[in-house]
Amino acid sequence: MSDFDLAAFVEATLAEDLGIEGGGVPDAARDITATACLPADARLKAVLDSRDAVTVAGLEIAAAFFRRLDPGCRIELLAKDGDSVPAGTDLLLVEGNARALLAAERSALNTLQHLTGIATLTRSYVDAIAGTTATLLDTRKTLPGLRRLEKYAVTQGGGSNHRMGLWDAPMVKDNHIAAAGGVTEAVQACKAAGLSNITVEVDHIDQIEPALAAGADRLLLDNFTVPDLHAAVALVAGRVPTEASGGVNLTTIRAIAQTGVDYISVGRITQSAPAADVGMDYRD
Known part of the structure; x- marks a missing residue:
C-alpha cells in the first residue's frame, strides 16, 4: 500500500x-x-x-x-x-x-x-491449512486497477502476496515454453537476461526433471491431483520450493497442503470473493 x-x-x-x-x-x-x-x-x-x-x-x-x-x-x-x-x-x-x-x-x-x-x-x-507447512498465496487474478488494494486485503486475511505483476518476478509458463522452443531454451533465455528466482510451470510429473535441469528455482505444479502432488514433492525432495495451483477450493486445499508443497496459490480469493x-x- x-x-x-x-x-x-x-x-x-x-x-x-x-x-x-x-x-x-x-x-x-x-x-x-x-x-x-x-x-x-x-x-x-x-x-x-x-x-x-x-x-x-x-x-x-x-x-x-x-x-x-x-x-x-x-x-x-x-x-x-x-x-x-x-x-x-x-x-x-x-x-x-x-x-x-x-x-x-x-x-x-x-x-x-x-x-x-x-x-x-x-x-x-488460511484457517483450512492451519497446522501444515504450506503458505497461501494470491495471484494476478485481480480487478483492473484494484490489484494493490486487493492484494493488501489478502495480507489482512493472513495470506501472502505472490508477484505483483509481470515485472517483479519471472514465471515461465506453458506458452512461454512452447514459443521459446522448450523449457531449457526458455529458462536459459531468462538467465541470460539477468533474471533470477525463476519459477517454471509444469503440468506433468515427467516435466519436473527437465525443468530442474534447465535451472528452475521454483516449480509451479499446475492442476496436479493430490496423489500426483505427493509424488512430485517426493521427486523434488526439497531441491527447490514447490507451489500447487489450479482446482483449489475450501474442500480440497487441506489435502493439497498435506502433500508437503511449500505454497498454494488461489486465484479465487481475489477473483471470486x-x-x-x-x-x-x-x-x-
Whole structure:
C-alpha cells in the first residue's frame, strides 16, 4: 500500500459516482437527493457496521472518502484491519456534514465491502491449512486497477502476496515454453537476461526433471491431483520450493497442503470473493 495513490483512487471513485468524470472536482452538491432533502448545515452521525462475521480490510480507505468530502468530519475507528469480528460489530464511526457523508457513503462502502470480502475469504483458506507447512498465496487474478488494494486485503486475511505483476518476478509458463522452443531454451533465455528466482510451470510429473535441469528455482505444479502432488514433492525432495495451483477450493486445499508443497496459490480469493455485508446506519 505504500506506493498506492490513495488520493487519486478516492478522487476517481467519487468522480464516477458524482458524475464528474471529465476532470471536475468531487462536490457533495452533485448528490441531488441529499441536497434536496437536507439543509446545507445539517449534521449526521453514523456507524459502518458488519452484519456478518468478517475479517476487516479497508477501514482507512473508507475513511478517506468521508474526509475528502468533509475534511472536518470526526472519524473514530472501532476496529482495525486484520481483525476478525462477529456479526453486529461496529467498525467505524463518522460524524460531520450530512450532505457530504451521504455523498461519500456508497464509495466508502463499496470499497470496504469488497476488501473485507477478500480478507474474510482469505482467512477461511488460511484457517483450512492451519497446522501444515504450506503458505497461501494470491495471484494476478485481480480487478483492473484494484490489484494493490486487493492484494493488501489478502495480507489482512493472513495470506501472502505472490508477484505483483509481470515485472517483479519471472514465471515461465506453458506458452512461454512452447514459443521459446522448450523449457531449457526458455529458462536459459531468462538467465541470460539477468533474471533470477525463476519459477517454471509444469503440468506433468515427467516435466519436473527437465525443468530442474534447465535451472528452475521454483516449480509451479499446475492442476496436479493430490496423489500426483505427493509424488512430485517426493521427486523434488526439497531441491527447490514447490507451489500447487489450479482446482483449489475450501474442500480440497487441506489435502493439497498435506502433500508437503511449500505454497498454494488461489486465484479465487481475489477473483471470486463475495462482498462482505457492511452497512452504514444513522446514530443519535
